[in-house]
Every structure is written in structure tokens, then in C-alpha cells.
Amino acid sequence: MIIGSRITALLLATCISVFTTAFLSLFKEVTDNALFVTFLISFSSSYLLIYIILEFLIFREINKIDHVISKLKRKDFSFVESDNKNTINPLKRVNQEIYSYATLKQREIDELKKAEAFRREFIADVSHELKTPIFAAQGFVHTLLDGAVKDKNVRVKFLKKAAKSLDGLDLLVHDLLTLSHIETGEIKMHFEYFDLYKLTEEVFEQFDNKAVKKDIELKIDTPRKEMGVYADWKRIHQVLTNLVSNAIKYSSDNAHVTVGFEEHDSYVIVYVRDTGYGIPPSDLNRIFERFYRVDKSRSREKGGTGLGLAIVKHIMEGHKSKVTVTSTIDKGSTFSFKLLKDSEEDEDENG
DSSP: OOOOHHHHHHHHHHHHHHHHHHHHTTSTTSOHHHHHHHHHHHHHHHHHHHHHIIIIIIIHHHHHHHHHHHHHHTTOOTTOOOOOOOOSOHHHHHHHHHHHHHHHHHHHHHHHHHHHHHHHHHHHHHHHHHHHHHHHHHHHHHHHHTTGGGSHHHHHHHHHHHHHHHHHHHHHHHHHHHHHHHHHTOSOOOEEEEEHHHHHHHHHHHTHHHHHHTTOEEEESSOSOOOEEEEEHHHHHHHHHHHHHHHHHTSOTTOEEEEEEEEOSSEEEEEEEEOSSOOOGGGTTTTTSTTOOSSHHHHHHHOOOSOHHHHHHHHHHHTTOOOEEEEETTTEEEEEEEEESSOHHHHHHHO
């Protein structure tokens, strides 16, 4: 039998009014009418007071706690709500603690679900990306073992193709390790002052041959001057290398790839602009995801691991910056990011 606040209040109020009336009946001066009135007043006032206290301060909170615990047992966190109001009611504080615990667990469950979905997708992507160069290299090697090795022309041709596939595999593994180390914090950013203009010239030098083959003009869209920034030289070199490489790769012949700088008081905005194929609006929000390719068939033909922009994104996050992109189909794309001229400590001292 479940005793509610009404029955409890009724029983307690009856006891109080009976004891009060019985006590007053010991005095001869108190009349029967006075005893009856006393009974009614003590009963009604006691009942209302006890009912309000039990219902709103105890039973209602106990019912909430019971409801929360029953849902927790069923691993149902749909009841989670925020209630941070301070209260003197200890039961309500207990209830708030349960809500806080449930909120924390709900967040953990959501994170675990996201991590599990990401893990499945990541394993599938890695398996798919590894499969292509491995199968290609296997095919060439087995063909040679089956007798083609005796033909010198075929042997050299297939060995070159196998080597190319293995080089692609090595690049993929290297990018995976780099991305993993950046995300886990194993690779720390080593900030220093350096000339961004000079760094860009060095990046252009390593792409001269590729640019000449496609008749693509590489240019710096800013007059020659020292462009000092405070960043990790090696990682910014990696960022520009990835962005310039993509710009050349996804541009047609006779195109232009431009790097420019917009100098401000405390920072420099760097942009890499091409006149290539462009990126569809539906893909702009996903191009920084691992292994995401706008045009998968064309991307695979042009090589690459599909991790370059993901690495760029994480490097810029390590610089407390981010990469933005604008693009128009058949007109080209522009990637830009911001670098500080001075360290934040210097800015704080000067500020």
C-alpha cells in the first residue's frame, strides 16, 4: 500500500487535533463548543500545513528522484534537463545532482556514439585507401613472377608502376601518422619569427617542374618585402605545400596559382588562389574531412592521399587560426588563413 501526502497529512492532522483537544479538555473552564472549535481549527491548519510541506518539499521531489532512477536503469537519458538553481531543500539538491550526473553520462554516451561512428568510417576509409596501392603493387609483382620478368621492357615498366604504388602507400602512411600525432598532441608547434614571403618562394621552387608541365603560372600577388610572422615554420611550409599542390593538381593547363598576403597591424592573412575547376557548394563544408574527395574518380587519377586538407586544418587549429575557402565552379577556389605577426605574450605586454 502506497501512502501519499494526503493520507499522511490527514493522519497527522487528526492526531494533532485529537491530542490538542484532549489536552484542553483537562481544563474545566473550556466548554464543549470551544473544544469543537479547537479541534476544527487545529485539524484544518495542521492538515494544510503538513500537506503542503509533504507534497511540495518531500513527496514531489521523491517522485522525481524515483522517476529519474527508473529511467537511468533503462539507460534512457531523454529526461535530461538543466536545473542549476540553488535551493535549501536537500531532496531537491539530490535531484539536481542526479540530473547533473545524468547530463554528464548523456554527453559521454553521445561522444562515444560519435567516436564509434567515426571509428567505423575511418577504418573503412583507411582500408579502402590502403587497398588500392597494395593491390596495384601486388598485381605488378605477381605478373612479373608469372614470367613477365624475362621481358626487360615489361620488367622495367611494371617495376616502375609497382614502385609508384608503393610510394603512394608510403605517403598515405606518413600522412596518417602526421595527422594522428598532431591530433594527439605528440607533435608540438615550435613558434619562431620568419619571413613568410621567403617561405612562399621556397614552396614555389619545389613545384616549378609540375607547373611548367601544365603551363601553370605561379606568382606571389604582393610586392617583394619581408613579411614577418610568428608561427611554426615547418608546419606553415606544410600548409602552403598542400594548398599549392592542390591548386596545381586541380587546375587545367594554362591556369594561374597565386599566393598573396593582406597585412594588418597584428596579423597577416595568407591566401592561395587558383583558376581551376572549383568546388561545388555542397562539398565546401566537407573538404577538410579525412579522405573526402569532391570528385573521387578524378582525385584518384591525380594521386594524393585525401588527408592534405585535414592536416592543414589541424595545423591551423594549432596556430589558433582556421582555414576558410570560397569557390566558384569553373572559376577557381581561394583558401585563406591568418597568422600573427607577434607572439601573444608580446601582444599582451604591448597591450
